[in-house]
Amino acid sequence: MESSKYRINWARRLRYATAALLACLALGAAPGARATEYTLSKPDDPVVGEDLTVMTVYEDTLYDLARAYSLGSEELIRVNPKVDPWLPGAGTMLVVPGRHILPPGPREGIVVNLPEHRLYFYPKPKRDGSRVVITYPVSIGKMDWRTPLGLTHVTQKQKNPIWYPPESVRKEHAAAGDPLPAVVPSGPNNPLGLFAMRLAAGNGTYLIHGTNNPIAVGMPVTHGCIRMYPDDVAELFPQVAVGTPVRLINVPVKVAWVNGELLLEAHPPVDAEGQSFEPNLDQFSQLLQTEVGDSTVAINWDYAREVLQKADGVIATVGVEADPSALSAGPVADQDK
Numbered sequence: 001m002e003s004s005k006y007r008i009n010w011a012r013r014l015r016y017a018t019a020a021l022l023a024c025l026a027l028g029a030a031p032g033a034r035a036t037e038y039t040l041s042k043p044d045d046p047v048v049g050e051d052l053t054v055m056t057v058y059e060d061t062l063y064d065l066a067r068a069y070s071l072g073s074e075e076l077i078r079v080n081p082k083v084d085p086w087l088p089g090a091g092t093m094l095v096v097p098g099r100h101i102l103p104p105g106p107r108e109g110i111v112v113n114l115p116e117h118r119l120y121f122y123p124k125p126k127r128d129g130s131r132v133v134i135t136y137p138v139s140i141g142k143m144d145w146r147t148p149l150g151l152t153h154v155t156q157k158q159k160n161p162i163w164y165p166p167e168s169v170r171k172e173h174a175a176a177g178d179p180l181p182a183v184v185p186s187g188p189n190n191p192l193g194l195f196a197m198r199l200a201a202g203n204g205t206y207l208i209h210g211t212n213n214p215i216a217v218g219m220p221v222t223h224g225c226i227r228m229y230p231d232d233v234a235e236l237f238p239q240v241a242v243g244t245p246v247r248l249i250n251v252p253v254k255v256a257w258v259n260g261e262l263l264l265e266a267h268p269p270v271d272a273e274g275q276s277f278e279p280n281l282d283q284f285s286q287l288l289q290t291e292v293g294d295s296t297v298a299i300n301w302d303y304a305r306e307v308l309q310k311a312d313g314v315i316a317t318v319g320v321e322a323d324p325s326a327l328s329a330g331p332v333a334d335q336d337k
Contacts, residue, residue: 036070036098037134043107046256047263048133049098051314058090063215067229069096072117072137072218078268078312099315100135101254101265107133109153109245110208112226114140115252115267115276116313117218119208119226123239136232138208139217140270141224148201148224154208154244156198157237160186161209169223188212193230195237199246208246209233220276252279253287253308262297262319264288264304266311284308288318298322 038048054065062085066076077085079095088094103113103120111120121134163184165173173180184190193210208226210233211217217229228236252269255262266284268276288304299319307316 036136037132040131040133043131045102047099047101047258047315048135049100051099052096054094054096056088056090056092056094060088061086062088062094065094065096066137066218067214069098070135070137070232071097072139073215074218075117075137075313079314095314097312097314099265101256101263101315102133103249103251103254105247105249106245107131109247110240111247111249112138112140113267114149114248114250114270117220119228119236121236121239134236136228136236137218139211139222139227140220141222148206149248149250150201152199152201152206152246152248154197154240154242154246155200155204157240157242158196158198159237160194161190161192161196162186163190163192166205166223193228193233195233197237197240201246201248208236220270252311253284253291255288255291257295257321260321261317262292262299262321263315264307264318265313265315266308267313268311279308279311281305281309284311292319295321 036049040048052069056065062076062080062083063073065071066073069076073085075097076094077083079097080088083092083094100116100118103111103116105111107122109122111122112118113120117138117140119136119138121136123132123134125131164182165180165184170180170182186194189212191212192207193212196207196209198204199206199208202224206225208228210230211227214229217227221227250270252267254265256265257263266279269279269284270276285301285305285308288299288308292299297319298321303316304318307314307318
């Protein structure tokens with residue numbers, strides 16, 4: 001994994017503070033997330049971004065750093081499992097996963113890959129024909145509140161949305177001792193944040209929106225909607241037109257070929273209610289084999305299974321293109337382990 005080392009210092013913290021003051025749409029005190037926009041040198045570029053390593057200072061938490069580096073909190077915690085997310089301490093080296101294999105399928109409009117807890121936006125080509133992709137962390141549906149899969153589109157855009165909690169949601173909150181009013185006006189107490197985009201899915205009941213609880217971005221904690229950091233949705237909102245296609249997919253294992261190497265990116269699978277669970281290694285291995293298809297490739301199955309088991313989203317090289325005459329039955333014995 002290629003890495004760059006950065007020391008997080010007071011100059012960076014001052015930039016965060018300045019960005020937070022300027023981004024008046026941010027509803028919390030945490031520093032604003034940095035949008036990750038990548039130019040595609042070729043329309044079929046399979047991988048964007050880079051992984052980093054950073055050194056913490058004593059004020060840092062993994063939740064603040066996740067937002068600063070355009071990650072969901074669980075995304076950063078999963079890659080650094082031995083670090084206390086609230087008290088990482090000064091001088092702790094963290095891996096910041098920033099490389100992404102772009103999801104399969106058409107590169108247009110918005111694509112949300114549920115296991116990644118990540119949204120990809122493909123704006124229309126620029127005047128010179130060049131293309132970019134912009135990616136953001138998101139939250140997805142939880143429990144029996146299912147985020148629907150499939151192709152839909154944006155039907156409505158709302159600034160300063162008013163929230164009308166469904167009766168089922170009000171009952172849930174009442175049972176938990178946190179009753180909700182029938183109408184929640186726009187403002188700091190509105191869980192939709194300051195911007196919302198309504199989808200055709202579910203008879204218009206599903207939204208892509210901001211939040212008044214940024215720390216939960218990246219977790220399966222919504223009622224089926226797609227929740228974004230306040231500064232991220234403020235940036236995305238003006239770029240998305242009514243009618244923009246939105247594709248919701250469930251792809252926990254992604255692969256790509258780059259310079260003859262097979263790259264693998266794995267995330268914890270999600271169930272029908274959007275809850276992450278431990279991967280079934282045999283099923284994940286089969287997904288990898290299916291993605292590779294009939295390609296002639298030599299896979300290091302021991303390492304591939306290790307990457308699949310971790311499912312931390314960090315891209316790894318697990319195979320290379322191979323001469324068919326040089327291959328043996330190879331991975332079959334490893335897969336039986």
